Amino acid sequence: MNLLQPAISGLLAGGVYALPAVGLTLVWGVMKVVNVAHGVLALLASYVAFSLFQRLGLDPLPSLVLLLPLFFGLGVAVQRGLVQPVSRQPEIRSLLVLFALTIVAENVITRIWSADFRTLSPPYAATSFQLGDVSVSTVRSVAFVLATATVFGTDLLLRQTYFGKAIRATAQNEAAARLSGINTARINMLAFGLGTALAAVAGISLALIYAIQPTVHILWVSKAFLVAVLGGVGNVRGAFVAGLLLGLAESYLGTFVTFRWVDFSVYVLLLLVLLFRPQGLYGTPSAAAS
Numbered sequence: 557m558n559l560l561q562p563a564i565s566g567l568l569a570g571g572v573y574a575l576p577a578v579g580l581t582l583v584w585g586v587m588k589v590v591n592v593a594h595g596v597l598a599l600l601a602s603y604v605a606f607s608l609f610q611r612l613g614l615d616p617l618p619s620l621v622l623l624l625p626l627f628f629g630l631g632v633a634v635q636r637g638l639v640q641p642v643s644r645q646p647e648i649r650s651l652l653v654l655f656a657l658t659i660v661a662e663n664v665i666t667r668i669w670s671a672d673f674r675t676l677s678p679p680y681a682a683t684s685f686q687l688g689d690v691s692v693s694t695v696r697s698v699a700f701v702l703a704t705a706t707v708f709g710t711d712l713l714l715r716q717t718y719f720g721k722a723i724r725a726t727a728q729n730e731a732a733a734r735l736s737g738i739n740t741a742r743i744n745m746l747a748f749g750l751g752t753a754l755a756a757v758a759g760i761s762l763a764l765i766y767a768i769q770p771t772v773h774i775l776w777v778s779k780a781f782l783v784a785v786l787g788g789v790g791n792v793r794g795a796f797v798a799g800l801l802l803g804l805a806e807s808y809l810g811t812f813v814t815f816r817w818v819d820f821s822v823y824v825l826l827l828l829v830l831l832f833r834p835q836g837l838y839g840t841p842s843a844a845a846s
Contacts, residue, residue, distance in 0.1 A: 561690050562807040568693070570803020571700040572761050576776055577783035577795040578707055579754030585790020586727045586747040588647065589639060593654040595777030596661045597752055598759035601627055602768050603669050605760045606676050615678050616760050617698070623756045631752025635745045643744070658773075666770045676763040699761040706757050707796045710750075714792060723747050727790050782826055788836025798837055 714720035787794025
């Protein structure tokens with residue numbers, strides 16, 4: 557049996573799993589807001605990219621030039637209009653507000669694009685190439701490269717820029733960051749915008765691989781939560797490593813065990829991590845900042 561094939565498939569899938577988790581873990585770590593709308597915002601980007609491809613012939617990857625600033629602005633609007641007004645109230649308020657946004661956005665998507673399955677199929681979507689004895693999907697490779705570049709670009713932003721250091725300081729101790737002269741309200745707003753822009757990248761990457769329909773965001777956000785918790789909330793590098801481990805686990809379990817046990821097994825893994833290492837594999841935002 558060729559053991560390299562599931563390894564390559566698992567790594568490619570894991571990189572894509574990590575992508576939606578990065579934006580989710582960023583907002584969760586900085587603002588202490590569990591953004592349950594993250595998946596539906598990613599799905600909205602998928603549908604917008606689908607429309608641009610169908611009507612204008614614009615390839616999904618170049619369409620990111622348009623979608624990144626658009627979804628950054630959308631994230632800022634959501635934070636200012638919905639999240640910020642309840643930021644001083646119990647955390648359940650922001651959770652309920654974002655859950656309501658999820659329902660509204662899902663219904664808007666259904667109204668505009670219908671409930672039919674859609675596929676984002678550029679010319680390279682059905683092609684593959686050989687890597688020795690291993691067949692590698694072109695579109696999964698493209699999505700993996702995009703995910704890797706996004707994750708490490710975000711990590712570089714967080715570690716090497718004033719904006720990134722302000723985000724990390726706010727994540728560690730918002731009160732101390734405020735006393736140090738950081739405008740934490742503005743940082744929260746920009747962090748939510750950045751997280752939503754990352755959701756757009758995730759949505760396009762996922763739509764290149766999987767068919768989309770209005771409720772698929774539930775699966776996306778559940779996987780993103782799993783990866784974020786495994787990697788350590790607020791830890792971008794941890795999310796990437798956890799995504800790779802999850803992809804490998806699913807790939808090898810699917811090879812040697814029936815697929816019916818795959819989801820069960822990975823959530824047992826999550827349970828074990830929460831029991832024995834609740835801070836995640838890479839630790840909390842404080843550890844991530846070191």
